[in-house]
Amino acid sequence: xxxxxxxxxxxxxxxxxxxxxxxxxxxxxxxxxxxxxxxxxxxxxxxxxxxxxxxxxxxxxxxxxxxxxxxxxxxxxxxxxxxxxxxxxxxxxxxxxxxxxxxxxxxxxxxxxxxxxxxxxxxxxxxxxxxxxxxxxxxxxx
Amino acid sequence: xxxxxxxxxxxxxxxxxxxxxxxxxxxxxxxxxxxxxxxxxxxxxxxxxxxxxxxxxxxxxxxxxxxxxxxxxxxxxxxxxxxxxxxxxxxxxxxxxxxxxxxxxxxxxxxxxxxxxxxxxxxxxxxxxxxxxxxxxxxxxx
DNA sequence: GTGTTTTCTTGACTCGTTCAAGAAAGCGCG
DNA sequence: CGCGCTTTCTTGAACGAGTCAAGAAAACAC
Numbered sequence: 001x002x003x004x005x006x007x008x009x010x011x012x013x014x015x016x017x018x019x020x021x022x023x024x025x026x027x028x029x030x031x032x033x034x035x036x037x038x039x040x041x042x043x044x045x046x047x048x049x050x051x052x053x054x055x056x057x058x059x060x061x062x063x064x065x066x067x068x069x070x071x072x073x074x075x076x077x078x079x080x081x082x083x084x085x086x087x088x089x090x091x092x093x094x095x096x097x098x099x100x101x102x103x104x105x106x107x108x109x110x111x112x113x114x115x116x117x118x119x120x121x122x123x124x125x126x127x128x129x130x131x132x133x134x135x136x137x138x139x140x141x142x
Numbered sequence: 143x144x145x146x147x148x149x150x151x152x153x154x155x156x157x158x159x160x161x162x163x164x165x166x167x168x169x170x171x172x173x174x175x176x177x178x179x180x181x182x183x184x185x186x187x188x189x190x191x192x193x194x195x196x197x198x199x200x201x202x203x204x205x206x207x208x209x210x211x212x213x214x215x216x217x218x219x220x221x222x223x224x225x226x227x228x229x230x231x232x233x234x235x236x237x238x239x240x241x242x243x244x245x246x247x248x249x250x251x252x253x254x255x256x257x258x259x260x261x262x263x264x265x266x267x268x269x270x271x272x273x274x275x276x277x278x279x280x281x282x283x284x
Numbered sequence: 285g286t287g288t289t290t291t292c293t294t295g296a297c298t299c300g301t302t303c304a305a306g307a308a309a310g311c312g313c314g
Numbered sequence: 315c316g317c318g319c320t321t322t323c324t325t326g327a328a329c330g331a332g333t334c335a336a337g338a339a340a341a342c343a344c
């Protein structure tokens with residue numbers, strides 16, 4: 001078990017606590033889940049965790065790169081466990097469904113802006129907006 | 143004056159009202175401004191507009207494509223007047239500054255996801271995260 | 285002008301998230 | 315294995331962007 005959650009936490013210099021392990025597991029089990037869903041999943045294991053502990057854990061894990069926070073406009077914060085692989089997201093305008101897309105070219109091509117205005121760019125985030133299969137068939141009756 | 147604000151509103155089938163004209167002017171005058179800044183700018187002309195009128199105008203204008211709403215994670219909603227030209231944004235992680243970048247290739251190349259998962263994609267939004275010139279020199283003291 | 289529809293004003297309210305203080309748990313050390 | 319320091323969790327209140335709702339006012343067509 002090379003990527004045991006506990007090990008991940010220790011690697012990051014964090015203390016291993018039940019809430020954190022549960023949050024980490026919840027994010028892995030429910031990709032793109034919002035805070036409330038994660039809170040629910042965590043409470044399946046630990047019925048008495050406070051929402052604050054979940055918020056704090058998510059912030060800490062996000063800050064150490066163990067989970068990634070995504071927040072499409074108009075949505076609440078969502079979290080996912082795929083980090084560091086430069087993938088992007090498809091977001092359904094209708095139902096909010098989020099799907100992962102690997103970067104088309106594979107080696108952070110997106111990091112090349114036509115004019116960087118002197119910015120030091122460290123990440124390019126791509127969000128594809130549209131309708132998921134379910135919503136597109138429903139919305140275009142034809 | 144081909145793009146007179148009033149004309150734009152009428153074209154979109156909207157009534158021409160003072161708050162809307164002021165909001166439209168404010169968005170043009172202050173690209174990437176948040177709601178509060180727009181509210182302030184609008185009140186420079188119309189001291190008594192309600193924030194609700196501004197919110198409503200922004201929603202209406204956004205819905206009709208006269209202004210575009212952008213909302214980087216962790217920021218409040220911001221608005222800009224460049225619409226339909228497929229440009230993207232540079233956002234400074236430190237100070238929140240936003241700069242425009244034209245699409246690198248020019249013809250919506252970003253709209254090509256490697257695997258669309260059956261989604262009907264209508265827009266690709268790209269956000270480059272990093273540090274603006276000012277913050278990058280200040281943050282890397284060496 | 286008159287009437288109908290849309291839009292603005294006012295004010296309360298929701299909800300995700302954050303703040304703060306103290307209690308509890310984790311971890312290193314002897 | 316217990317001790318003490320530090321980090322983290324609990325509890326509960328607060329914050330703020332944005333929304334909702336009802337009535338008044340303004341815009342447009344005739």
